[in-house]
Each structure stands twice: as structure tokens, then as C-alpha cells.
Amino acid sequence: MSRPTIPELAKAAQVSISTVDRVLNGRDPVRSQTAEKVLAAARQIGFHGVRAIERRLERDKPVIKFGFLLKQSHRRVYQMWSEVLTEATDAFPDAHGRAIVRFMDDLSPDKAAEAIYSLSREADVIGIITSDHPQVNHAVDGLAAEGIPVVTMISDLSTASRAAYVGNDCVKKGRTAAWFIAGLNANGGKVSVFVGSHRYLAQELNEMGFRSYFRESAADFQMLETIATLEEPEIAYEATRRLLRTEPDWVGLYVAGGGVTGVMRALREDGGPVAKRLIVVAHELTNDTKAGLAEGLITVVLSHPAKLLAETLVRAMAEALDAGRAATLSQHILPFDFYTATNI
Incomplete structure (x- = not known):
């Protein structure tokens, strides 16, 4: 049986032959979604250049510094969130992610605002759980104006400047x-x-x-x-x-x-x-x-389903960095699990 050709790969991926050529040879930029389509089609038809496409996609992934601002470091629930969010960042398939986790032991609004500003000097995008207060919202508004999106997790904020909310109803x-x-x-x-x-x-x-x-x-x-x-x-x-x-x-x-x-x-x-x-x-x-x-x-x-929330949050944060996204709040309402002594 003859090996699948570039024209056959282009047909399977529903793109042009020149697009497949760019994906294979890396001469010109290709949107990541398009490259992923070509890779999926290559795997499906057994195209011989799958490894070359995989290497191209890996090389072209952006580096994103995901900042997470959590509450008290001594509480086990936030230690758990730190671990789960770091794992989700490391596993995020569309970028080389680096998790930067910071905790707020002082929950006063002025300290929370300071912590948000401080984290913004290290991160490209920030995920936070904090109180809804004018000082906090002012900080989020300021970061939005500077192009640093803030995504709320578990508890939302009232400012229209936050980029997304991920949590329960x-x-x-x-x-x-x-x-x-x-x-x-x-x-x-x-x-x-x-x-x-x-x-x-x-x-x-x-x-x-x-x-x-x-x-x-x-x-x-x-x-x-x-x-x-x-x-x-x-x-x-x-x-x-x-x-x-x-x-x-x-x-x-x-x-x-x-x-x-x-x-x-x-x-x-x-x-x-x-x-x-x-x-x-x-x-x-x-x-x-x-x-x-x-x-x-x-x-x-x-x-909250911890793994699902972490994966959804990381993706929402990455999407918030997309300059072409619609300037509307992205809502990700997740189901909640319930546990009793009989199912732990």
C-alpha cells in the first residue's frame, strides 16, 4: 500500500496543500487550531510526517505564565488548590505553562489589592479567589487596562473588567x-x-x-x-x-x-x-x-470538581489572553459533587 500523500492529507484535513506545506516545513505561521486539524488528519490516515507536525506544534506553543492568587496558605483546601492548579498548568496542551502560586494570609481588601498588583509583575494572566470590594475591583480594572486579564474562580467579582468566572451556580x-x-x-x-x-x-x-x-x-x-x-x-x-x-x-x-x-x-x-x-x-x-x-x-x-475546575480555569485564562476574543465575560458554570460517609 502506498503512503498517503500531501494532497491526500490536505483533503482529509479540509485545508489547502500550501497550508499543509507550511505546517510541515514551518516556513510561515499557521494558526494553532489549523495545525491541530492537520495533525489529527495525519494521524487518522497514517501520514508519514506525523512526528514532524508534532515537533512543529510543540515548538510553536506560546509560553504563558499563569498567576494564581489564593487565600490562606495554612488552610488545606488552598494547599489542595495550589497542587491541582499547578498540575493543570503543567498539563495544558496549548502552551508551555508556568504556574506562579501566591497566597494571601491577610484577607483585608487593601492587602488583596496589593497582592494582585504584585502578582501582575510576574504573570501574564491571573486567576483569583478573593472578596468583592471596591479596592479589589479597582485593582482588577487597572490590570485589565494594562492588558493583564483577571479570571475569578469559585467566587466572582462585581467589576465588569474581569475576563471570566469559573465556578458553581x-x-x-x-x-x-x-x-x-x-x-x-x-x-x-x-x-x-x-x-x-x-x-x-x-x-x-x-x-x-x-x-x-x-x-x-x-x-x-x-x-x-x-x-x-x-x-x-x-x-x-x-x-x-x-x-x-x-x-x-x-x-x-x-x-x-x-x-x-x-x-x-x-x-x-x-x-x-x-x-x-x-x-x-x-x-x-x-x-x-x-x-x-x-x-x-x-x-x-x-x-467543586477540583480537576475539572482547574482545567477549565487554565483554559479560560489562556483564552483571555487572545487579543481577538470578544470583550464579554466568559462564564463557566460547573456542576458540583456531593459526598457523604458512604461514598468517600
Whole structure:
């Protein structure tokens, strides 16, 4: 059998013979999408120059410095995100990616803005999770004007200058937390929600969905005042202890922000009837929340699909660098997983 020819490859790839020639010999630039089409066709028909095309594509890949600004370095959930985002950057097929991960131990808005500006001096594009505040938005606006796109992950910002959002439908997530708590409590009772800060749009929307479900579908439950933990386990610990002492009808807790380890510690220490019947819904599957599920301290964990989110975020960041992209916000709404003691 004769080997496939260049004209046959051009026909299979639905491009011109001159385009195939440029891909094979590298004399002139070819759009990466076109080169990928030629490579796929070459593999399909068994073209002898597959390795040459692969080398050309590898050589022509851009180098992109992906900057990721995460929250507190001491929290395991952000250590996990650092690892997953670095892996997704290394595996990104369309560029030679370099992950630059920075953490914000001080979550105040002025420090967050400083951290954003600092990272912009190292990165081509930035992915962030931070609070929604005028100082933060001003920093994002400034970077957008300089051609450095900012993509939000997990929690969005209100500025129109961010290039994309990658995360869950947060209202739906809050309503799902309420559905679990209501469904697992036959007689109603008091329910509460902990947020890390009211400045995180994701957590505000989680709370909104949580409250709206009980208003609409579970009138036997009474909503307690929302508690902000400032993402600190010690504050969550003290708040949980106080509610265990003062609210004998407390039946459900939704931990929409940080501090879940403090909640677990309080429940473990108390061990009373309220603690034993309390339905706790938390976010993100980590070693800590896995332990909480296994011990029966947490009932359900609603979690971002970590690998999918990281891959989607990296691609959205790369696309935001494309000068020809439409100047509109790119929304990537991902499904969320749920875990119980039976499926961890």
C-alpha cells in the first residue's frame, strides 16, 4: 500500500496543500487550531510526517505564565488548590505553562489589592479567589487596562473588567444544602448558616439560595441569624459552642465559608443530643472534611470538581489572553459533587 500523500492529507484535513506545506516545513505561521486539524488528519490516515507536525506544534506553543492568587496558605483546601492548579498548568496542551502560586494570609481588601498588583509583575494572566470590594475591583480594572486579564474562580467579582468566572451556580448550591437539611429533619427546627465573610459573592449567593429554599419549601424551619467566621476556625468553634448551649431546637448548619474544622472540634467536644442530631453541610472535599464525614460530624459535603475546575480555569485564562476574543465575560458554570460517609 502506498503512503498517503500531501494532497491526500490536505483533503482529509479540509485545508489547502500550501497550508499543509507550511505546517510541515514551518516556513510561515499557521494558526494553532489549523495545525491541530492537520495533525489529527495525519494521524487518522497514517501520514508519514506525523512526528514532524508534532515537533512543529510543540515548538510553536506560546509560553504563558499563569498567576494564581489564593487565600490562606495554612488552610488545606488552598494547599489542595495550589497542587491541582499547578498540575493543570503543567498539563495544558496549548502552551508551555508556568504556574506562579501566591497566597494571601491577610484577607483585608487593601492587602488583596496589593497582592494582585504584585502578582501582575510576574504573570501574564491571573486567576483569583478573593472578596468583592471596591479596592479589589479597582485593582482588577487597572490590570485589565494594562492588558493583564483577571479570571475569578469559585467566587466572582462585581467589576465588569474581569475576563471570566469559573465556578458553581452558588444559589443552586445553597438551595441544595437546604434540601439536604430539610429532608433529613422530619420535625423542623432551627437552622443556621456560617459564611466566611459577607464580601464573598459566592457565599452571599449560597446564603441567598439557602434562605430562599426554606422560605418557599420548608416553613417548619426557623432561620437563625447568619454568622461570619472571617474564615477562622476559632471563631467558628466559639459560634458552634454558643449555639449548642443556647439553641436546643438547632437541627441544621450550613458552613458556606471557612472554619469547618472549628465546627468539627466543637461538635466532637460537646457530644450532646443537639450535636448528635445536627445535620451539617459543608463545602469542598479535603482531608479535614473527609474525616468529618467519616466521624459523622459532617453529613454532606458539596464540592467543586477540583480537576475539572482547574482545567477549565487554565483554559479560560489562556483564552483571555487572545487579543481577538470578544470583550464579554466568559462564564463557566460547573456542576458540583456531593459526598457523604458512604461514598468517600
